[in-house]
Amino acid sequence: MFSNDMIASFNELETSLYNYIIQNSDKVAYMRIRELADETHVSTASILRFCKKLNCEGFTEFKVKLKMYLEENKKTVIKSSQQSVVEFFERTLKGDIEEKISQAAHLVNQADNVIFIGIGSSGILAEYGARYFSSLGTFSMYIKDPHFPIHAKLRSNSVTIALSVSGENPFTVTHLNQLKQEGSKIISITNNKFSTIAKISDLNIAYYVTEEFHEEANITTQVPVVYILEAMAREIYKLK
Structure with a gap:
C-alpha cells in the first residue's frame, strides 16, 4: 500500500500523517475523516489530498485499502516457549512415549550402525542427535545429501532415525524407502503418527504440538525432539 517511492514523495505534513497512520493503523481503519483530522492536527482537505496521492478516490476507499493491507500483513501470534513445552508435556508425556523411547533404545542397542536423516530444522537436530x-558411546552418522553414498557395511544391521515435523518431506520419504528396502530398521520422530514417514517406520515416536508457521516458514517448537533424542541416548547408554 505504501511503496518506497510513494513514501519518498511525501512532504513534511504527509510524512507526519503517514507516521500516525502506520502507528495507529488498527484505529485509523475505523475512524471518520474528521476524527483523523483532529488527531493529526491537519485539515480534512489535506487528508483527501493524501488519499488521492495513494490512488484512492476518497477517505472511504483509503480505509478499505488500509483494512485489506492490514489483513494481508497480519502478524503471526507466536506462542511463548513455555506454552509449547507445557503443551508437549500435557499431550505427550501422559501417553506411552516413555515406552516407545525404551523400545527405540533397544533397537539402536542391537544395531551396528545408526544413521540420522532430516531436512531444514529437523536436519539441524538430526546432526545434533x-x-x-x-x-x-553410540557412534552415529548424519546424512543431509539425498545422493550421499552409504556403504553396504553401514546399511547392514543399521537403524535409521528420521526426524520430520510434518512427516511428509519427499526427500526423507524417498531416503527411508530406500534404506528400509536395504534392511535398515526405521525409527521416526514426527509431530503425529498418521504421516507417511510414521507409517513406513518400524517404530514412530509422535510428540503432538500445534504446528506454527510464520511467512511460510515452519517455526514449530523442536523442544520435544531434543527431549526425545536425549532420553533415547541416555537409555541406550544404560543398556550398554
Whole structure:
C-alpha cells in the first residue's frame, strides 16, 4: 500500500500523517475523516489530498485499502516457549512415549550402525542427535545429501532415525524407502503418527504440538525432539 517511492514523495505534513497512520493503523481503519483530522492536527482537505496521492478516490476507499493491507500483513501470534513445552508435556508425556523411547533404545542397542536423516530444522537436530549419541558411546552418522553414498557395511544391521515435523518431506520419504528396502530398521520422530514417514517406520515416536508457521516458514517448537533424542541416548547408554 505504501511503496518506497510513494513514501519518498511525501512532504513534511504527509510524512507526519503517514507516521500516525502506520502507528495507529488498527484505529485509523475505523475512524471518520474528521476524527483523523483532529488527531493529526491537519485539515480534512489535506487528508483527501493524501488519499488521492495513494490512488484512492476518497477517505472511504483509503480505509478499505488500509483494512485489506492490514489483513494481508497480519502478524503471526507466536506462542511463548513455555506454552509449547507445557503443551508437549500435557499431550505427550501422559501417553506411552516413555515406552516407545525404551523400545527405540533397544533397537539402536542391537544395531551396528545408526544413521540420522532430516531436512531444514529437523536436519539441524538430526546432526545434533548424531553428535549426542556419539558423545554417549553410540557412534552415529548424519546424512543431509539425498545422493550421499552409504556403504553396504553401514546399511547392514543399521537403524535409521528420521526426524520430520510434518512427516511428509519427499526427500526423507524417498531416503527411508530406500534404506528400509536395504534392511535398515526405521525409527521416526514426527509431530503425529498418521504421516507417511510414521507409517513406513518400524517404530514412530509422535510428540503432538500445534504446528506454527510464520511467512511460510515452519517455526514449530523442536523442544520435544531434543527431549526425545536425549532420553533415547541416555537409555541406550544404560543398556550398554
